[in-house]
Amino acid sequence: EIPQSARTGSLPAESSVRTLLRDVHERYRDLQEGSVADYIPVLAEADPDLFAVSLAEAAGPMHTAGDTSALFTIQSISKAFVLALVTDAIGHESVHEIVGVNNTGLPFNSVIALELNNGSPMNPMVNAGAIATTALMPGRDGAAKFEAIQEGLSAFAGRPLRIDETVLESESASNHRNRGIADLLTSYDRLRIPAQEALDAYTRQCSLLVSSDDLAVMGATLAAGGVNPRTGRRVVSAEVCRDTLAVLASCGMYERSGEWMFEIGLPAKSGVSGGIVAVAPGKGAVGVFSPPLDRAGNSVRGLRTCAYLSRALGLNLF
Numbered sequence: 382e383i384p385q386s387a388r389t390g391s392l393p394a395e396s397s398v399r400t401l402l403r404d405v406h407e408r409y410r411d412l413q414e415g416s417v418a419d420y421i422p423v424l425a426e427a428d429p430d431l432f433a434v435s436l437a438e439a440a441g442p443m444h445t446a447g448d449t450s451a452l453f454t455i456q457s458i459s460k461a462f463v464l465a466l467v468t469d470a471i472g473h474e475s476v477h478e479i480v481g482v483n484n485t486g487l488p489f490n491s492v493i494a495l496e497l498n499n500g501s502p503m504n505p506m507v508n509a510g511a512i513a514t515t516a517l518m519p520g521r522d523g524a525a526k527f528e529a530i531q532e533g534l535s536a537f538a539g540r541p542l543r544i545d546e547t548v549l550e551s552e553s554a555s556n557h558r559n560r561g562i563a564d565l566l567t568s569y570d571r572l573r574i575p576a577q578e579a580l581d582a583y584t585r586q587c588s589l590l591v592s593s594d595d596l597a598v599m600g601a602t603l604a605a606g607g608v609n610p611r612t613g614r615r616v617v618s619a620e621v622c623r624d625t626l627a628v629l630a631s632c633g634m635y636e637r638s639g640e641w642m643f644e645i646g647l648p649a650k651s652g653v654s655g656g657i658v659a660v661a662p663g664k665g666a667v668g669v670f671s672p673p674l675d676r677a678g679n680s681v682r683g684l685r686t687c688a689y690l691s692r693a694l695g696l697n698l699f
C-alpha cells in the first residue's frame with residue numbers, strides 16, 4: 382500500500398521528501414523484473430542492480446537516494462530537451478506543422494508509422510520525429526547542430542555534459558533501423574540536411590552522459606518555467622516549457638503514454654539505458670535510473686518509483 386498525500390500547490394517539508402526517497406529506494410531495490418536493452422550492443426553490459434533516485438525542487442533543494450553518482454547515456458530523454466531548444470528557436474507553430482504532436486500508438490522505432498502517415502514523423506519523441514527535430518536545430522550542418530544541442534542540454538543540466546564514446550561507437554555501428562528511418566524521411570522530403578548528418582547529430586545527442594541528479598535538474602528547469610534551479614540561468618521561455626510538457630504528456634512514454642498518465646499523471650520521458658524524468662510543473666522533477674526495461678522500453682524500477690512518488694507526494698496533475 383503506497384501512502385497518498387493530498388494534492389497541494391507545494392511539496393511537503395524537505396525532511397519528509399528525503400524520507401520518502403529513501404523508502405522508495407528500499408522498496409524497489411530488490412525488484413527483479415525487466416531486462417537490460419541489448420539492441421545497442423554495449424548497453425547489454427549495464428549493471429542491472431544500479432538504482433538511483435533524485436528529486437530536484439523547482440525552488441532549488443535537491444534530494445537523492447541510491448547510486449546517484451552512476452553516469453549513463455541520456456538516450457531518448459534527450460528528445461524532450463532538444464524539442465525545447467528547437468521550439469525556442471523556431472516557434473510553436475513550426476514544430477506543430479513540421480514535426481507534429483500526436484502519439485503514433487506504435488513503438489518508438491516504428492518504420493510503419495511513417496509510411497502510414499505519409500511521411501509525417503507525428504511527434505518529436507519517436508525516433509523519426511526526434512531525427513527530424515534535431516535537423517531543425519540552428520546550425521549550418523549536422524556538426525554545428527550537435528554543438529548547439531550539447532551546449533543547450535548542458536545548460537538544462539547546469540554542468541557541461543560529455544559524450545560516452547564507447548556507446549556512440551556501438552550505436553553508430555548498429556543503428557541500421559534509424560538509418561532506414563532517416564532515409565525514409567529524406568524520401569518524403571522531410572529533412573533539410575543530408576540524412577546521415579541528421580542521424581549522426583541525433584546519435585551523438587543520445588550518447589551524452591548524465592546522472593539521475595542531472596535528469597532531475599533538467600526536468601526541474603522545465604518545471605520552473607525555463608530557469609535552471611541549479612544555476613539560476615534561463616534556458617528557454619516559460620511558453621516553450623508548456624509546449625514541451627504537453628508533448629511529454631501525450632507522447633513521452635510512447636505507446637504507454639495513456640497508461641502512464643492514468644496511473645501517474647505527470648509529463649515524463651524515458652530512455653533505453655534506464656533513465657526516466659517525470660516533471661511536476663511548478664514543483665520540481667524526479668530523475669530515476671535503473672537499467673532493466675519493460676517491453677515498451679521503459680525502466681521497470683523507474684516506473685514503480687515514479688508511481689510511488691507521484692502518489693506519496695501528491696504530484697498527480699489530475
Ligand code: DON
Nearest residue numbers: 456457489587651652653678
Ligand atoms: O535511437 C535509439 O534507438 C536510441 N538512441 C534511443 C532510444 C530510446 O532511448 C528509446 N526509449 N526508451
